[in-house]
Amino acid sequence: MGSIADCTFNTCSVTISPYGYPPSAAADAIFFIIHIGSLLACLLYSFYLANDNRWFEFTIPVSIACFFESIGYAVRLGSSSDPWNVALYATSMSFIFVAPAFVSAGIYLTIPEAIKILGVEHTLIDVTRYPLLIWIDVVGFVLQLVGIIISFSDLSVDRGLGHNAQIGSPIIATGMAIQAVSLIILIGLFAIVLLRASVANRQFGYTTFNPIHGFVPVAHRFKFFVAMLLISAMCLFARSLYQTVVLANGLGSYTAKNQALFAGLDSLLVIEAIVGLVVAHPARFLRNGLDKRFGSRTTSVMIEEQGSLSQFTVGSRQGPPVRPPRPDEPRRPPRPDEPMGGGQVPWSSASTRSYV
Numbered sequence: 001m002g003s004i005a006d007c008t009f010n011t012c013s014v015t016i017s018p019y020g021y022p023p024s025a026a027a028d029a030i031f032f033i034i035h036i037g038s039l040l041a042c043l044l045y046s047f048y049l050a051n052d053n054r055w056f057e058f059t060i061p062v063s064i065a066c067f068f069e070s071i072g073y074a075v076r077l078g079s080s081s082d083p084w085n086v087a088l089y090a091t092s093m094s095f096i097f098v099a100p101a102f103v104s105a106g107i108y109l110t111i112p113e114a115i116k117i118l119g120v121e122h123t124l125i126d127v128t129r130y131p132l133l134i135w136i137d138v139v140g141f142v143l144q145l146v147g148i149i150i151s152f153s154d155l156s157v158d159r160g161l162g163h164n165a166q167i168g169s170p171i172i173a174t175g176m177a178i179q180a181v182s183l184i185i186l187i188g189l190f191a192i193v194l195l196r197a198s199v200a201n202r203q204f205g206y207t208t209f210n211p212i213h214g215f216v217p218v219a220h221r222f223k224f225f226v227a228m229l230l231i232s233a234m235c236l237f238a239r240s241l242y243q244t245v246v247l248a249n250g251l252g253s254y255t256a257k258n259q260a261l262f263a264g265l266d267s268l269l270v271i272e273a274i275v276g277l278v279v280a281h282p283a284r285f286l287r288n289g290l291d292k293r294f295g296s297r298t299t300s301v302m303i304e305e306q307g308s309l310s311q312f313t314v315g316s317r318q319g320p321p322v323r324p325p326r327p328d329e330p331r332r333p334p335r336p337d338e339p340m341g342g343g344q345v346p347w348s349s350a351s352t353r354s355y356v
Contacts, residue, residue, distance in 0.1 A: 003158040007084040018089035020257025025080035032073040039066035045281040055283045057109045061102040068099035090152040101141045119208025122196035140178035147171030173247035180240035225285035232273035239269040
């Protein structure tokens, strides 16, 4: 057989190409447009729509992921007319392999802030330890880079993938598996937080005590944001499992050369994760997580109700507790039947509102 560099659709079978199939130009164009749109939307949220917190710790890694995915699908789009070009194949697969790791980093840095709103008492570990999962991802990311370098180190324009691909692909698979382990740990911990917070919300109408607004129900927009976080993490976990299986079998295996599997278990899952996170960007959806919708009970009304209820001691038949009057506060004369300490003012919600 001659060089695959001279192959065309008329002279060679596409099965001998590195892809094993002609990449779909229509699908790759759609994926490219979606990732470019997500990149622009993510930057728009941070630089133009954000109020105070621009959430660069979320925007930067997610934007890098969108950029890398865009490069990968742009190159695949070029490969649709020449699937035998090994340089295009190596470039596209390299960017597509590593891009989702940056999405995971954005999730690791964002979930702790969501937990603070739901209530840190619901988490099994200290909320400051969640970002440490990034270091597990870093190990997986480094292994993927090493595996990619080894796999594509002996590419040949005449023969395609070399022998080193059989050595490097299991290393990439190991990196994918490590990232899957990191994600499943995160999903498990976050699911426990959501379960506990849901039980508290069902019993009491709120998940925790907010130091500024008191006991306030969680807003629907925040619930949507939390749902997108969880769904995105699950999508990335499923994608990591798929790539682990594919790469463990080798870049030349049937699963690696099945375009339908790649589109459904890699492309679509990563797009679902990225688009979900960008639509629910924390710059807009992670403010304080409190319910301030027009037409509903306002926060101030609920605080007053909480204050009025707190005047009485639960399980006691005593009246409201009293506090000593301030020096500049007028005192009324005591009533004849009033015990010593008359003129003291009940501790009401109005007097504590500035401290809530």
